[in-house]
Amino acid sequence: MSVYNERVKNFEKVRAYMREFYVYGFKSRSAYDEKSARSYDDERRRIESWLGDYMHFVRTSEGKNVFLSIDSRTTVHNPFYKALKAKSFTDGDITLHFILFDILHTPAVVLSLPQILEKIDKDYLCHFRAPMLFDASTVRKKLKEYTEEGIIVAEKSGRTVLYHRAEMQNLPFDADALHYFSEIAPCGAVGSFLLDKQKLHTERFCFKHHYITGALDSDVLAVSFAAMQQKCEVTAVNYTRRAATPQLVRIVPLRVFISVQNGRQYLLAYQAAGDSIKAYRLDYLAQMQLGAPCLQFDTLRARLDAAQPHMWGVNCRENENRLEHVEFTVFAGKNEAYIVNRLQREKRIGTVTKVDDTHYRFSADVYDTSELIPWIRTFICRITQLRFSNRTAENRFKHDIAEMYRMYGIEGGGAL
């Protein structure tokens, strides 16, 4: 039986638990039936170690529920980044890391592998009673890994490879800029890593409407971006709720669509089977790997560019002949200019026209009417006219309002 360790090797497991505790948080231990009780206990303990301040417990008839409750308006650093700072390593990894950078303490120190090996043994490990043994292959592998990370430089001198550390660069950012972008830029976890190396500072920024779960999808996001930069396809496991079992997908990432109103992030990607551009939830994707180059990348991205003027959200059917017309009119009184302002700033791909002094009409031609429905509902109390070419969607909208009349006991409500 393995011993509990605060660090994690496989991020996917803890990623799933953190999302479950944070987004839902009403499951008891026994409800996590897919995993063993031991696994649940270990993950819960790890998360408590990282995020103890935000972890809460409540006892229900089903048992003890664990949940994470975080007011992201008062929490100035995304606490989920902590999970990305808990990668496991071996005793040899950490020992070798600090010794290597101590030997190569400035870029001026340039040494070959045999010289480094000699120093490791003579200057460092000989001080210990049972010195670790690092063979040439292990050290070479570590140096290669660090060369790929850009922190060690390998240069050939004749037939010998010489190593030195990369130049120490001053950060172009101050801590305030780093803090701000670590919270709002894609892959902001990297900013948080950089911030960790700064002197402790007072936070001058806080955030409203701040969704933090994207932190858990940082690796998938970074690989998606890498695929776009290299114009290549990827393979990934898609845990979509539409399929009973996880699906292996081979896709060409074209663009990431980020919602700041519901915290979801999607990868719009081309799937050769079906010749279509589809939206994949980043939080449903795992084990993403870069694949073969895609020679049609620029053409495919141009296809997405052409489709975007008809996308309210992420649905990209690309069929100009099946566009759905959406139109609704709202009442805005003489002192309600803020309603017109709302329409203007929230209209996205739609247009707003003035009907008369107190009525304004929104219209758009979109691939999917249903994507607009939640937004149109926010104007409930002033919708005077509705016209969807998708009659099913219009009837559903009206039916829902009738249902709300009934639910809240509005006199005479409920009947269409």
Added chain:
Amino acid sequence: MIFSELYSAYYNAVAAVLTAVLRGETDEKTLQETVQKYAFSESILTILPALKTEKWQLLNRDMTTPIQHVPSMPLTLLEKRWLKAVSLDPRIRLFDVSFDSLREVEPLFTPNDYVVFDRYADGDPYFDEGYIARFRMILQAVRDRQPLKIESVNRRGQVVEMIISPLRLEYSEKDDKFRLITAGCRYGGVINLARIVFCTPYDGAEFAVCYERDKRSQSVTLKICDERNALERCMLHFAHFEKRAERIDKKHYQVHICYDKSDETELVIRILSFGPLVEVVSPDAFRQLIVARLQNQKGCELF
């Protein structure tokens, strides 16, 4: 790619411990505090024992170290590429930074690689030199706790002068706006940065140190009917609030959300966006806000 031990709290904590030891600070209390500062609550059970027992061969039993230099590591390629990507963001203009050292670096992503598709269109003017200058002055004032005299345009288009003590800057990704959280003025509290048309440091003696207004914390309880994936949509949508959820039965869930009173109208319309799948259960005053809107809607005679 991002999930790497190079960025781990453990490596940072060990670097800090070795730095302390090199400075001669080897007492147990200092080392424990160092670990607690850089790592997690249970890391104390691992890091110091691993160092002291020579499991990680960086610290001798006599608390000396063969490490001779304060640990440091150059920026990784990932870090440089992220910084380069950030340099392409228009909001970087708000900060006085130079990216000359990253000239040869490829960005991790470009603005063409992602789109924020539901951000409001009337965000702050990041290309306006006047706005940038005021932003920088205000940020500096926040750093220095320097009172400011500002002129701000109110909702009626009138310019109002006020003296405030700047506390911090709040950014909303949805609104794409900065707001200045202040103390010390009856008009103050929260001021949209884009509404500030003039600001200057204020050194007047009559300005007394003031405190931030208390948040008016409220709560609302919702009942979710899990149809059309409403549960997941709702829980994610309200994820950024402090909240608690429980299952009522196989199809229904109850969520208790804490919010600030000043955000009540926004919360009302966000709840309305879920239609009949989310019902306000309590308090009654909040429920009546929904009822009033529905009654007005009924008056619109849509059907």
